[in-house]
Amino acid sequence: MFEIFGDILTLYKREMMIFKSHIKTNIARSIIFPLMIILVFGNLNSTSSNVGVAVVNYANNQQSMSFINSLSSGRAISVQEVTTQDDALTLLANSNVNAVIVILPTFPSTSSGNPSVVVYYSNFNSQATAAILPLIQSDAQKFGTATSNQNYPAQQKQPATTSIIPLYGTSSSYKIFLVGGVIAMVAAFGTIFGGGMSIITDRELGYLKSFLIAPINKNAIVISKIFSGVTQSFLYIIIALLIGIMDGATIAMGWIGILWIIALGLLISFGFAGITTVLASRITRIEIYTITANIIVMPLWFLSGAFFPTSSLPSFMVPFSVYNPMTYATQGIRDVMIIGYYPISQMVMDVSVLIGFLAFGIIASILLFKNYID
């Protein structure tokens, strides 16, 4: 009865020894993808602007021009110049922009009691506003002028330009957004192209037969493959996370967040390890497996919001993202990194979807594999 654990351990040990002997290739292969995506795409986009701001320039002098330039350069602010204050406030009232900056003719004024920059903001998108107000303030201070902030009531209407803010996060760093997606990706890919896939080569080269003629529990073969795949994923998750952190990504939840990220990554890799064994026990050629696995995992990954918010998908594609286990891993990891302790209901949702996927993958793989070898 308990022999199965010994068998799993023996087979797992074999898998790991083989993995270890190719460790350099495996790690190089696993690093290149996250490294490229995080370093290239994460940094490529770091100067782009996200929060819409309308600027009314009554001063129209050299300093006010350079103030506007400094606002729009390298930060999270997208500047839209408007001629009159009324037009600007209409934009704000309609939630087309998050704030209105009015530069008075006295700009730059060095007198502290007499601000020459007035910022109108709405509370509609408080996260975005909270993020940009200090930015505007610090920029204005460079010109020796004070700002006055005034709350302005906005109409409750979904603004197109601001809807993306909470997804990318208040720090509006696409890098952090991306790191979450990449971790979910390496977790899934680590098991899809490791672990269970070796069932195909084991069968082709006759190893599978040599296991089958040994007096072992057949489920041990599947389970050891699943664990070996998950172990590989675990390593890749750590590597991707380290690359992300070294490149400047932060985790809002703190140190505990790291455990959360790993846990979510492991859940999704267990699920995919199951899918891998299901596929590998049916497909006999590695080339066909690679194609099939790509056909399955690429759209899942693409539609999980690993690269861009799922809310930007066209509506007919939204179901593909909702009924996609990877969405929940990506979302969960990202929430841990960006929001911190995200709403408990969302957490429960993410974890239960992933556990459901895991259970499905493992049960299906054991049933199908048993069916296949009997």
Add this chain to the structure above:
Amino acid sequence: MKTIIEIRNLVKKFGDFSAVDNINLDIKEGEIFGLLGPNGAGKTTTISMILGIVKPSSGKILVYGIDNLKEREKIKHIVGLMTQETIVDSELTAYQNLEIAGRLYHISKNDIDAAIQLALEEAELTEFKDKKAGSFSGGMKRRLYLVKSMIQKPKVIILDEPTTGLDIQNRTQMWTRIKELNRKGITTILTTQYLEEADQLCNRIAIIDHGKIIALGTTSELKKMISKGQILEIITNKDSVSRIMDILESKFGLKSTAKEDKIESFVEKDEVETLSKVINTISKEKLPLISISLHLPTLDDVFIKLTGSSMRDTLGENKSDRSSVMLKR
């Protein structure tokens, strides 16, 4: 001799196709039993059923009186298998390879090291035990694989084409090892592509075709079974081939076949004088005669006569045959 494997009315169907069609076979303790047949004849399926990895459609296999459907675990300890492919992990050392195999056969922690050392000695690999198997030569890998397949000390070993792909030296070495195993009292079931190998090693041979046993016996029994006659072989030069064939036909009533400069004919009645008469006639005609012989049919002749095909013709298909057995189910 005691019968240790009894196969009774064994049938295996894959859909409408009968891979094994009602086979009955007794294998005796301590013998080397040859299982020959062209590709797709049902050898591998039969072996897989003895090992308990393919379920028969009907029929029964008893190994040492144990029904292999009911007590598969026991059978697995009794029967070992060495396949045509060399199944050793090249990433693992010789020791690790044997260790994994030993553990899968649940050899206890106290005994496993001794078992591995013994196996390494048998394979003459003790000094290479910590070297990765990937760095081994083909013969070394094969030796490692043989001791690995016998780590559980089985009473019966099935050797599925043990020498395919080996060079002459390694093949002769493997033959010596097989004979050694036999001396130790291990019953051996052997399938092979090389008929001279079966001729050399096997006590008894069964020829399978289309899932049926079409002949069973010792090599000489098989040779006598296909004919009481002998084969006349003449080598001459190409230009004279047709004339010699005419002479054989008209004067001796012998039908013959020719290939390049070789003429083969079958002499049914074992007349002592046939050979000298043929020689005389040909030399009278002043036709060139490079070589002439009259001999018993070889196992190849038996095989071709019985199955209508030559084994080696289909050598390349062997792999797909094997995997199709695994796949078809």
